[in-house]
Amino acid sequence: MAPSTTLMRREIVEIPDAVERLLTQGGDAIREAAAGAREMDPNFLLSVARGSSDHACTYLKYASELILRRPMASVGPSVKSVYDVDLIADGALCLSVSQSGMSPDIVRMTKAITASNGLTVAITNDPASDLASVSSATLPIHAGPELSVAATKTFVTSLVAGLWLIAEIKRDGELIRAIHALPSHLAAATTCDWSEAAAALDGRSLFTLGRGPSWAIANEAALKFKETCLIHAESYSSAEVLHGPVSIVEQGFPVIGFTAGDAAESNLAEVADALADKGATVFATTAKLTKAVTLPHIRTDHWLTDPIAAIVSFYGMVEEVARNRGINPDTPRHLRKVTETV
Incomplete structure (x- = not known):
C-alpha cells in the first residue's frame, strides 16, 4: 500500500525552494562556465546522459539550437564504455548530466571528450562526484538530498542550470530574468x-x-x-x-x-x-x-x-x-x- 505522504510528494513541493537555492548559490559557477564557452565559441554541442537526465538534455538541445543557433547531439556513452572508441570532439561544448555523477559509462565518455579538447560541463547534484572530477567545469544543481527513486527536483534543477548556462553564453537578459522569476511560478x-x-x-x-x-x-x-x-x-x-x-x-x-x-x-x-x-x-x-x-x-x-x-x-x-x-x-x-x- 502506498503511504499517504510520499517522499516524492515532499520533493515535488520542495522544487521551488530548490530552484531558488540554485539561483542564489549557483551563479558564479554558471557564469564562469559560460565565459569559457564564449571564449571557445563552439560550433556544436554534445550531451552525455541517460534516463531523466537525457530528457533534460533533449530540452537543452532545443534551447541550444533556438537560442545559440548551435546544433546539439546526444552521444551514446557506450561508444566509449563498451566499444572503446574515442570521439574527435575538439572544439565541442559537452553537457554531461547526472544527478549522482556516479555512472561509469557517463564518466568514461565525459573523460574521453575532455581528453579530446572538448569543453565538458558536468551538471550534477554532487560536485565531489567522479563525473565532476573528469569535467572541465561543474555546475552543482543544489537540489539537496533526493530520497525518492523517481527524480523530480533534480530533473527540474538540471533543466534550470543548463538553461541558465545557455542564457549566460548568449547574454540573453530577457531569458536570464525569466529564469530568476521561476520560483514563484513553480510554486x-x-x-x-x-x-x-x-x-x-x-x-x-x-x-x-x-x-x-x-x-x-x-x-x-x-x-x-x-x-x-x-x-x-x-x-x-x-x-x-x-x-x-x-x-x-x-x-x-x-x-x-x-x-x-x-x-x-x-x-x-x-x-x-x-x-x-x-x-x-x-x-x-x-x-x-x-x-x-x-x-x-x-x-x-x-x-x-x-x-x-x-x-x-x-x-x-x-x-x-x-x-x-x-x-x-x-x-x-x-x-x-x-x-x-x-
Whole structure:
C-alpha cells in the first residue's frame, strides 16, 4: 500500500525552494562556465546522459539550437564504455548530466571528450562526484538530498542550470530574468489540479505529446508513468503521432499533450483536437483547444521556461495516480536510485 505522504510528494513541493537555492548559490559557477564557452565559441554541442537526465538534455538541445543557433547531439556513452572508441570532439561544448555523477559509462565518455579538447560541463547534484572530477567545469544543481527513486527536483534543477548556462553564453537578459522569476511560478505550478486527467487513465496505455522543448517534457512524463505507476506510456512529437502511432488510438484512449506559449503551441492544439475527434480522451496544457480538454497550467515569463512549470504540475498528478493504484512511487519495483551502467 502506498503511504499517504510520499517522499516524492515532499520533493515535488520542495522544487521551488530548490530552484531558488540554485539561483542564489549557483551563479558564479554558471557564469564562469559560460565565459569559457564564449571564449571557445563552439560550433556544436554534445550531451552525455541517460534516463531523466537525457530528457533534460533533449530540452537543452532545443534551447541550444533556438537560442545559440548551435546544433546539439546526444552521444551514446557506450561508444566509449563498451566499444572503446574515442570521439574527435575538439572544439565541442559537452553537457554531461547526472544527478549522482556516479555512472561509469557517463564518466568514461565525459573523460574521453575532455581528453579530446572538448569543453565538458558536468551538471550534477554532487560536485565531489567522479563525473565532476573528469569535467572541465561543474555546475552543482543544489537540489539537496533526493530520497525518492523517481527524480523530480533534480530533473527540474538540471533543466534550470543548463538553461541558465545557455542564457549566460548568449547574454540573453530577457531569458536570464525569466529564469530568476521561476520560483514563484513553480510554486503556483505545484497547485495545478490535473485530477480530471488522472481519472481518465485506464491503466493500460497512453500517449504523451509535445513539440520542440515540450517534447522533452513529454518524454519525461512517459518515463514517470512507467516507473511510478506501472502504466505503459509512449512519447511522440505532435508532428509524428498522426502517422503510424495514431492507428492504436481507440475510444477513450488517453493522451496528454505538453506545450508552451511558443511557435509550436498551435500545432500541438490542432493535433490534440484531431486525436479527440478520433475518440481519444485528450488533455493538453493550452487554451487553444476546441475538442480536447485544457489542463490547468502556468505560463512563465518566457516561452522557454514554460515547459519547466508544466513538468512540475505533471509530477503532482503522476504521484497521485501511483498512490491511487496502491503503488509507492518512492520505491518502484526493480529500480534503484542510482543505476551504474557500464
